[in-house]
Amino acid sequence: MQDNSLYEFNDGLSEDALDEDPQSDSILEGLNESQHEAVSAELRNMLIIAGAGTGKTRVLVSRIAWLIKHYHIAPRNIMAVTFTNKAATEMRERLSLMVGNSVQSSLWANTFHSICLRLLRAYAQYAGLVPGFTILDTDSQVSLVKRLMKDMNIDTKEFKPSDIASNISKQKENGIRALAYSKKVSVKSPDYVKVTDRVYTVYEKVCNQENSVDFSELLLRTVELLENNREIRELQHRRFKEILVDEFQDTNSIQYRFLRLIAGPNSHVLVVGDDDQSIYGWRGADVGNMRKFLEDFSDVKQVLLALNYRSTQKILDVANTIIGFNSDRLMEKVLKGNFGEGDKVKILNCANNKVEAATVTDRIAALHDSGVDYRDISILYRNNYLSLDFEQNLLRKHIPFVIYGGQKFFERAEILDAIAYMRILVNEDDDTALLRIINTPSRKIGPKVVEGLRTIASERNCSLIKAIRLLEAHVNSGNVDKTLSSLYKKISVFYELFKALNEKRQNMSLSAFADEMLRMTGLYKYYQEKDFKDGKDTEEHSRYANLGMLISNIKEFEAAPPAEDDSSEENTSESTTEKEKKTEDPLLTYLSNITLVSTGELNEEGGTSNVADAVNLMTMHASKGLEFKYVFLVGFEKDILPSRLCAYSDKSLAEERRLAYVGVTRAKKALFISYAQVRSMFGKSEPTGASSFLRDLVREYKGKQDVPLMIEAVKGYSFY
Incomplete structure (x- = not known):
């Protein structure tokens, strides 16, 4: 202390x-x-x-x-x-x-x-980290796990690196370190548990060596x-x-x-x-x-x-009834609204998934013709695969739409490459970042060269950058070892770039340096040529344009007022920690900020909201916290909601019902719930029918006078 x-x-x-x-x-x-x-x-x-x-x-x-x-x-x-x-x-x-x-x-x-x-x-220092540590985003974490698995001769096709990385994160979220996890593993444990055990132990060690932390590690x-x-x-x-x-x-x-x-x-x-x-x-x-x-x-x-300021009472009545079947609630609450009764919730009983998609698209077109903005309409579904029919029908009708949950701005290859260059500049021990960009764009540094460098780093128990420095010192000492000299000659083109970038960033603003970095590394030219080759150079969000948007994002970061950070300083004296904070590397601060935001909040344009007039397509999970005037809950059917995987567990079934409740309560003015009697899956047509949640809902109001819903059969199919 x-x-x-x-x-x-x-x-x-x-x-x-x-x-x-x-x-x-x-x-x-x-x-x-x-x-x-x-x-x-x-x-x-x-x-x-x-x-x-x-x-x-x-x-x-x-x-x-x-x-x-x-x-x-x-x-x-x-x-x-x-x-x-x-x-x-x-x-x-x-x-x-x-x-x-x-x-x-x-x-x-x-x-x-x-x-x-x-x-x-x-x-x-008290947390066992070196100041300046970097954060592994999800892509970098999976890349590191994949690299380790290959080093350990573990089949990455049989055991997906993303699954192993996810399992490691899950253990950390339960407070379980690698050593504690190993003690739980026995010869009778499933193979994926044994693989996780092997990888987790090495992963933990390598993260410490590279001075990196993943999200769960934070x-x-x-x-x-x-x-x-x-x-x-x-x-x-x-x-x-x-x-x-x-x-x-x-x-x-x-x-x-x-x-x-x-x-x-x-x-x-x-x-x-x-x-x-x-x-x-x-x-x-x-x-x-x-x-x-x-x-x-x-x-x-x-x-x-319990007083709702979002939805009409008919929508709330449906929501209250659906969730009322859960027996594990902390307390019973009945939502009451202040927007009047509203229209009845329409249940669309469709002959098949093609009819469902066509019907929903026609209703959306009719709403827009009546003066409703597309942005006020949302299609929600349980699983991403359900969106395809709706996408095709919307395209056919020339109705603009935005799909949430697709590739995000900071998940794009060109952005990840730029960030990897930044990461290695603030943390020389970050081998995961270095391996991503050492030959991007191509510098003729092939796998054999990289493997030779990794061998030296392993033998000397050091990072790849430090291994390059050892090679440099060896060559400059006059040693004529041809193998090492050849290796350094091939690797030196990257190392000279690394040194030049480090020198440049000392005397430039963050945004100016980032722009210069993209030029010096060749990323601008590399992705401009790729766009041209792929016929994407005229697209608004080409890969080259995305790099330009990254510079804009950095300028916005520079313009934002700094947050007061006095977690360790409660007095006015100038301690060592305080002086360090005042000179904290802005590049490191920026990387920390965007890595945390890139967990899923930025859309493909690098923004946080959809300002275009377009129909919103997303999963029910992604819709939480959002609201729309008109909502279409589609695929509300057996084996989809609740999921077939959850149907036999009371705990999972209760969560699926909560998911349905979340979907219903996204609607403000009107709610449409649709399902198909027959759905085409994997090239086969399978009978499906209404979700058990929907059947419970209909039975609850059977014979009652004040019914908040109405069933509309499309193509003459009956509800039951």
Whole structure:
């Protein structure tokens, strides 16, 4: 540990953050009774159960504003955890309007991953990392796993590297290190478990050597940091007085551990969630954390938000009925709306999937003819493969559409290449980045040359860049070993470029350097020629144009105000850590930011939203958090929803029903639910029919007068 001055805590509040607002009660204006109760509650632990469309974001923002204005809590003493960077940005912007711009730089409003990254940057040496560590995005993680598997002679066709990488991440999210995982493996374990064991052990070692962390490592390493360092943990306890967590039903095991560690004995924790919208169990989310919160935190006040500000009552009646069949709910909530009764939900019983796609497309065309913008319409489906028929019909009708969940901006090859060059410049030990671009564009550095270099690095237990330096020193010493001299001659073209780039970036702005880097490396010319060869040079989003958009993204990053980062500095003295922060490499900061955002929030154009007037196509999972005036829930049928794989597990079946509930509650004005009696799959036509969820829904209203739905048979097929 450094001297205790590092841990001195200044509990004073900045004047601009503490100005008393005599009109602080204006924060409560327009809130309903339940929202008012949540926002103005006394300082204590709280669980807010917020139904779909009940204004939870407004409640969260208003609560933070209330803490600042009414309880005089400084923004820097508040941590707000969101599940997307977009949500965090929106929260800060709304708060700025309510309490002033000071909140933008001092409030910690970030995702779990971003918060953990900030802590690890501040305490890298205590977390077993070298300052300047880089983050492996999903593509880089899979590439590294694939490289290791090939080195270990593991068949990458029999065992997919992406599956092994995913399993490693899953273990980390459960707090299980490689050694602990190995102890669980026996001779009777399945082959994929044994393979994961072998790869995980080496993967962990190589990540440490390359000074890199993957997404799951950010969380696990921070949890271990807080568990193993009492002084650092207690500093955070003194710092964060109020902690608020959004989308709490989606937290996993390691995130819950982090929350318990970051909350001190005098902190208050407010969590907002809806157990009826917990749909990510397949990736580790544990809806049970909501019950654990009531058990593990003292004197928890519960508030239910059930007044819906999104949908008509007919849509809400359908949603309430569907979810009502789940028996594992934390509490029963019946959503009530304030937009009137609305039209009945239309159930389209279609002869087959071709009829379904044609019918939905015709309804969309009719809506547009009546004055509805395409952007206000969405087609939601359980699985991505279901989109094909709709894509073809929309194209046939010349209806514009956007598919969410496709390749994202930072997943494109040209962008990944550019980022790999940046990564090796900030972290010379990042062999995964170097191997991606050492011969891109081609420098005639073939596999044999790379293998020779890797052999030297392995023998000397060093990174590839350091191995090149050893070769350089060997050749410059006058040694005439022809093999080594030949190897260095072939590799030197890349090494000279590497040195030149390092020199260039010392005296240039980040955006200017990035632009020069793309020229010096040849990436601009390389992708311009590829576009021309493939006939894509005139496309708006050609690969060359995407590189230009990357430069624009960097300029936006440069223009953004820096966030206050004082996780380790609570006094005004100039400590070593503080001086380091002031000179932190902007390229490293940029890489950290875009790597976290590239987890899936940027579309193919590098933006965060769809501004084009186009129909939105996406999975029900991807639709969570979104809303559209007109929604078509398609493929609502047997063996699709619920999935055939989930039909025999009560837990999985409950999550599938929650998924259906999420889909229904995306609709604001009108909802269409369609299914096919016969669906063509793998070249064969198979009888399907209505989902069991739909049958339950129809039976529930059979014989009743006030029915929120109507069934329309297309091509004369009966519902049953």
